Amino acid sequence: MDMERKMKSSITVIGTGRMGSALASSLIQAGHTTTIWNRTRQKTDSLAKLGAIVAPSVEAAVMAGEIVIVNVSDYDATKALLHSDAIGSAIRGKLIVELTSGTPTGAREAAEWYTKHGASYLDGAIMATPDYIGTDAGTILLAGPRAAFDSHSDVFRALGGNVQHISEEPGRANALDSALLALMWGALFGTLHAIAVCQSEEIELDELARQWSATAPVIDGLVTDLIKRTSAGRFASDSESLSSISAHHGSMHHLMELMQSRKIDRSVVDGYDAIVKRAIAAGHLHDDFAALSQFLAVGK
Known part of the structure; x- marks a missing residue:
């Protein structure tokens, strides 16, 4: 030794x-x-x-x-x-x-x-x-x-x-760290929103946990597909699209109405909505959700 x-x-x-x-x-x-x-x-x-x-x-x-x-x-x-x-x-x-x-x-x-x-x-x-x-x-x-x-x-x-x-390249690790943290925080803040909605509607959090277990594979598939489609520049809806901007836009407004009525902080979701609105204004309402990746630059 x-x-x-x-x-x-x-x-x-x-x-x-x-x-x-x-x-x-x-x-x-x-x-x-x-x-x-x-x-x-x-x-x-x-x-x-x-x-x-x-x-x-x-x-x-x-x-x-x-x-x-x-x-x-x-x-x-x-x-x-x-x-x-x-x-x-x-x-x-x-x-x-x-x-x-x-x-x-x-x-x-x-x-x-x-x-x-x-x-x-x-x-x-x-x-x-x-x-x-x-x-x-x-x-x-x-x-x-x-x-x-x-x-x-x-x-x-x-x-x-x-x-x-x-x-x-020495900056690559921290850049990728920031990217992965952004993904993680999206999930964590999304969980906070889900908890707030359930609590306002008197839904037991154990039920949320059960339904998350059933839904997680679907969300994992959506994330994987989003990365692949953005990498390939496949922004138009096609036969393999899993979701369009229009479908998410409608559901997002239902969530926003619920949050407004229950006095749940909407600041994060309002940010999502602003990005969606920029994409819609540019004519992408019926494109694949991946098209939103073109509208993250401030002012675009």
């Missing part, structure tokens, strides 16, 4: 909140020498008991690892911690893996700063909750130099069974 540990990369994890702690714990369990640092030192105690080395400073933490994984609140927090002359000198030859939420632009700016200071840089998006880290289903998307990813496959495998390199 000692020989195996010596052969493994030494890792530093900056930020040991719930997600950072899950990352560090998985690395420790995989046998990596793991150094940690957190602004609030008490949050490192449980990891220290597992065998993590608690660094006295950010500079010491960065110096200790061949690979430095950053998981703090946002890119501004990362800049405040790491973008200094002292850290810039310390990171030469190291691999920096940013697993902090941010924007594609922020990722590109970070990549420029780290590479300017002689480090390799991978920008990542964690598509999982902390309990999935280290499991076969743990998904992390990484973007940046493919060689840096391939050289440390054992490290990434320790973090999850579905850690993927998706692009050399």
Whole structure:
């Protein structure tokens, strides 16, 4: 075991909140020498008991690892911690893996700063909750130099069974993260609307759960079809269309009337309606629902 540990990369994890702690714990369990640092030192105690080395400073933490994984609140927090002359000198030859939420632009700016200071840089998006880290289903998307990813496959495998390199372009992981979050929030806010409607109409939420289980495969099919048709530019209704804008428009107004009468917040649904109205005004009333993808640009 000692020989195996010596052969493994030494890792530093900056930020040991719930997600950072899950990352560090998985690395420790995989046998990596793991150094940690957190602004609030008490949050490192449980990891220290597992065998993590608690660094006295950010500079010491960065110096200790061949690979430095950053998981703090946002890119501004990362800049405040790491973008200094002292850290810039310390990171030469190291691999920096940013697993902090941010924007594609922020990722590109970070990549420029780290590479300017002689480090390799991978920008990542964690598509999982902390309990999935280290499991076969743990998904992390990484973007940046493919060689840096391939050289440390054992490290990434320790973090999850579905850690993927998706692009050399450093902003790609965060861009895809934002896209998937938009899809997730659509589902979650839709669920909030459904709950509000059921509560206003005195429908038990257990009944909503049962009917969702029956309806979910249909919705999954609609989402898959929407992505495929938009990718192919098949916006006109045809024999394979699953739904048209006109059908959704009518049903949406029924929902809006119900929400109005029950005093349920309509702001999100009003936003949907505005997009539909732009498409209808442009002559797409009877086209496939996928035609709406052309009307997301503000002012179109």
